Amino acid sequence: MDHDDSAAGSTDVLERLGAFSDRDDWTAKGWCRIERSLDVIGTRSAMLVVRELFYGGSRFDELTRRTGLSEAVVAGRLKQLYADGIVDRRPYREAGKRTRDEYVLTGRGRGLFPIIVAMVEWGEGLRDDHRSGVELVHRDCGTSLSAVVTCEKGHEVPVDRAAVRLKDEEYALAGLRRSK
Amino acid sequence: MDHDDSAAGSTDVLERLGAFSDRDDWTAKGWCRIERSLDVIGTRSAMLVVRELFYGGSRFDELTRRTGLSEAVVAGRLKQLYADGIVDRRPYREAGKRTRDEYVLTGRGRGLFPIIVAMVEWGEGLRDDHRSGVELVHRDCGTSLSAVVTCEKGHEVPVDRAAVRLKDEEYALAGLRRSK
DNA sequence: ACCCTGGCTCATGTAAACCATAGCCAGAAC
DNA sequence: GTTCTGGCTATGGTTTACATGAGCCAGGGT
Numbered sequence: 001m002d003h004d005d006s007a008a009g010s011t012d013v014l015e016r017l018g019a020f021s022d023r024d025d026w027t028a029k030g031w032c033r034i035e036r037s038l039d040v041i042g043t044r045s046a047m048l049v050v051r052e053l054f055y056g057g058s059r060f061d062e063l064t065r066r067t068g069l070s071e072a073v074v075a076g077r078l079k080q081l082y083a084d085g086i087v088d089r090r091p092y093r094e095a096g097k098r099t100r101d102e103y104v105l106t107g108r109g110r111g112l113f114p115i116i117v118a119m120v121e122w123g124e125g126l127r128d129d130h131r132s133g134v135e136l137v138h139r140d141c142g143t144s145l146s147a148v149v150t151c152e153k154g155h156e157v158p159v160d161r162a163a164v165r166l167k168d169e170e171y172a173l174a175g176l177r178r179s180k
Numbered sequence: 181m182d183h184d185d186s187a188a189g190s191t192d193v194l195e196r197l198g199a200f201s202d203r204d205d206w207t208a209k210g211w212c213r214i215e216r217s218l219d220v221i222g223t224r225s226a227m228l229v230v231r232e233l234f235y236g237g238s239r240f241d242e243l244t245r246r247t248g249l250s251e252a253v254v255a256g257r258l259k260q261l262y263a264d265g266i267v268d269r270r271p272y273r274e275a276g277k278r279t280r281d282e283y284v285l286t287g288r289g290r291g292l293f294p295i296i297v298a299m300v301e302w303g304e305g306l307r308d309d310h311r312s313g314v315e316l317v318h319r320d321c322g323t324s325l326s327a328v329v330t331c332e333k334g335h336e337v338p339v340d341r342a343a344v345r346l347k348d349e350e351y352a353l354a355g356l357r358r359s360k
Numbered sequence: 361a362c363c364c365t366g367g368c369t370c371a372t373g374t375a376a377a378c379c380a381t382a383g384c385c386a387g388a389a390c
Numbered sequence: 391g392t393t394c395t396g397g398c399t400a401t402g403g404t405t406t407a408c409a410t411g412a413g414c415c416a417g418g419g420t
Contacts, residue, residue: 013233013236014236014316015319016235017317031314033300033303034228034231034299034300038224038228042227043378044222045377047222048214051214054194055196055344056344061396061397070379071398072378072379073378075397096389098387098397099388105193110193110339111302111305113329113338114301114327115302116214118327119213119217120213122291122294123214123217125291126213126216126217127216132347133213133346134211134344134346134347136342136343137197137342137343138337139341139342141331141333141335143331144331145330146331147294148294148327148330149293150328151317151324151326152323153318153321157318161318162319162325163317164236164315165314165317166312166315167312167313167314223407224408225407225408239367240366241367249408250409251367251369252369252408254368276419277366277417278416278417278418279417281367
């Protein structure tokens with residue numbers, strides 16, 4: 001298997017700045033935002049439930065049916081997502097039925113939108129049946145959505161123009177010394 | 181536990197267009213790009229390895245040390261990531277050591293950049309120790325990175341201005357009929 | 361030739377994630 | 391009341407994801 005990659009020869013990923021360049025000191029241990037995110041949406045079932053919530057599903061049976069997950073898993077996931085502030089419960093009532101709760105994304109939940117878009121976009125390239133599948137579009141102009149990385153000044157930032165660093169270097173280093 | 185959510189009362193997630201609005205027909209079953217992405221980077225270990233590759237790690241011992249994962253898991257993950265075309269292997273040689281392979285992201289692997297940025301950004305809001313942690317910045321201007329959703333015309337698209345639809349509706353419906 | 365280092369694998373065990381089935385129980389309908 | 395529906399839970403079993411520790415082996419040093 002050979003990956004004819006156009007960038008073979010360049011190691012251009014993120015540049016490491018300041019104390020971060022000496023990475024061997026702080027391996028793992030909750031300093032990383034990605035790990036936190038993974039604690040909440042790191043399972044397949046969590047992502048599928050969130051997907052359905054974005055796609056407009058809100059009731060228990062919709063969520064089980066459309067994710068293909070078992071009721072027990074969906075119930076457990078919804079509990080966790082509620083505890084983590086991703087979904088909120090809201091009572092509803094259908095004619096002839098008792099009152100139930102439906103589940104809607106909170107602000108924090110809707111904050112997952114770029115992740116959803118990025119994953120849909122990236123999944124597109126994994127196989128080559130580009131005809132079928134789902135597409136996210138702008139309501140106003142109809143063109144498809146894409147997650148792009150920008151800085152605060154609005155520049156689009158490709159991988160090789162990005163860098164990593166510690167947020168508050170002195171604070172972080174102090175915490176590191178404490179825990180030793 | 182009450183989530184004082186400013187958007188309580190609005191169900192504004194994605195609008196469902198065309199045949200997609202009748203979602204109950206195609207539950208699950210590989211039509212979704214997100215599921216594909218999850219098949220490749222859906223585990224904690226995969227994301228952590230990819231994170232380290234973005235942060236400049238490339239050798240086996242770096243990857244195990246910095247992810248905190250066991251050697252067996254890292255080895256297995258690297259195999260899968262190689263098979264899926266996310267990483268490439270490249271021989272290197274340190275003085276006095278034998279020749280080994282190091283692992284670098286392919287183009288497809290670097291395509292995960294928006295997902296990484298979005299997850300770092302989202303993980304920021306999960307707890308409130310905003311001082312410590314890692315930060316992704318633009319090399320040129322130093323401001324921190326953010327993943328924003330745009331359409332092809334460059335408009336920034338918030339969740340409530342986005343919609344979902346089937347890509348090639350006739351093709352998709354035909355495939356659906358076939359599989360019945 | 362021998363040793364020794366380090367990337368990698370194998371074996372074993374545990375915990376988590378998931379499915380399938382059955383059952384509970386609030387409450388609307390009657 | 392009684393019944394019946396549907397959201398949810400509880401039980402048991404399988405599969406996947408991980409850790410731990412032992413061990414293999416290519417190949418550069420000497």
